[in-house]
Amino acid sequence: MNTVQPPEPIRLRQPNAFDGHQLHQLVQSCPPLDVNSVYCNLLQCSHFAETSVVGEAEGQLACAISGYLVPARPDTLFIWQVAVAEGARGQGVAGKMLAHILARPACSGVRYLETTVTNSNRASWALFEGFARRFDAELSRSEMFESQLHFAGAHETEVLARIGPLPDVTAEQTNTTDTNTALEKSA
Template sequence: MSATSELKEDDSTDDKVKLAQQEETRNKSAQVLLRRPVSEDGADVHQLIADCPPLDTNSLYCNLLQACHFSGTSVAAELDGKLVGFISGYIVPERPDTLFIWQVAVAEQGRGMGLAGRMLREILARPACADVRFLETTITPDNDASWALFRSLARKLEADCADSVMFDRERHFRGQHDSEMLLRIGPFDASRKVAG
């Protein structure tokens, strides 16, 4: 066998492995259940966030309130009965056209299948977000994954995306936390909110 044919076989094997992995990811993604969180999710949400640095952990009580009071604007992702993703969000008081996304957490076994984007679109499609035309979140300057996620969402929504400092490292955090940049997406058309 020539070196060229060995390379072709190796390439073919690599391609088959990649295709099999892609198929497995698609199947896994299809099995993920997206639902409104419930109070019983609070402890699992707390653990998930702790397992997803660089996210800041909140008190368990805070996560219980997120699962109860903000369930219409938050989402839990479940795979094989286990919580593998969670997004907390709320409608900004006195601005019913703005959804603020507090935290996005995806467990290791939920990564690589576009789950975070799916969860965001799930929230935007909910009745609680019927009047939403803007989405806001805060991101630290070095959180590349979050910047990519939200910029991708802005492109899918065909909406503008702007950022500014919301909470400054020195002024607000007294040097104990990186600055949090406010990312604002919008305005977007309601009909674009569920675009894949």
């Protein structure tokens, strides 16, 4: 009798420079994300490793979030990009990645989460609205980069989403601090 093996769980961990090329490929496979250079992804995986996360399964990156602490406001984590491969979508992986980052010592002083999202990106709005509800935090919206003014009309307006103040999430997320946290592939 043949048994079907369940897919390998997604393991979350801090990225490193060796993940840069795979991150580039993951982002390319996740339109409408903006594709940066491999060099940019190498920097995300090295310079911003403490505030970013990758998830891998079967030796490949299945998901990733790149983020950084805003230099003038170290209590604010800015989420640059969220990428989830098609096969890993719909499982709450993005929310778990956010919690994984916030549970790290580098984010112990974070009280606000910011990101920019286009109005048409419903999946991202659902993620950040759900995150705000989860932590009973306010989500405010304001225009950050206007289509005509900043993108010469070639890109949709980017709306700043600011969530906070956040509670001390390190206490709530004790199960996400291990860099080998496994996420079950089934819902």
